[in-house]
Amino acid sequence: MIRDIIKLRTGEIEGAKGLRSQHIEILHSNHETEIPAYRRFDVNDLKELVLVVLNFSNQEYENYGIGLNEDEPFWLKVNASSKIYDEDFSELPVESVEVVKESTDAKTWTGKINIPAYGALIFTNS
Numbered sequence: 001m002i003r004d005i006i007k008l009r010t011g012e013i014e015g016a017k018g019l020r021s022q023h024i025e026i027l028h029s030n031h032e033t034e035i036p037a038y039r040r041f042d043v044n045d046l047k048e049l050v051l052v053v054l055n056f057s058n059q060e061y062e063n064y065g066i067g068l069n070e071d072e073p074f075w076l077k078v079n080a081s082s083k084i085y086d087e088d089f090s091e092l093p094v095e096s097v098e099v100v101k102e103s104t105d106a107k108t109w110t111g112k113i114n115i116p117a118y119g120a121l122i123f124t125n126s
Helices: 002-010
Strands: 023-030 035-042 045-054 061-068 075-079 098-104 107-115 120-124
Touching: 002 075, 002 120, 023 061, 035 061, 045 107, 061 098
Parallel strands: none
Antiparallel strands: 023 035, 035 045, 045 120, 061 107, 075 120, 098 107
16 A cells, blocks of 8 residues: 555656645535544646545545535545455445535535545546
């Protein structure tokens, strides 16, 4: 898992230039569900946005809504709770973000995501 995250951050796996930038936009913060989500981006190149979703609780969530700024697609790059890293990890399927025109977090668009318990998900838009 760490190897995959390092490859994303260093650019060995393309599409995650936002991880190499200092710019962060908090998209979602829910103290009850213990789920924050934020977008990392390079202000000089908005083509490689990164969406990070964390779950600090022992509860899995299906079709959880995160407010998005626009109809921006995000594809899963790292699921830290995937069985490819450990057989004891979650069986909850995690796919790319499904974007729907629905208001969440005071934003017009909503990204629907399955989030494993104690999960860390990294998505990119390219």
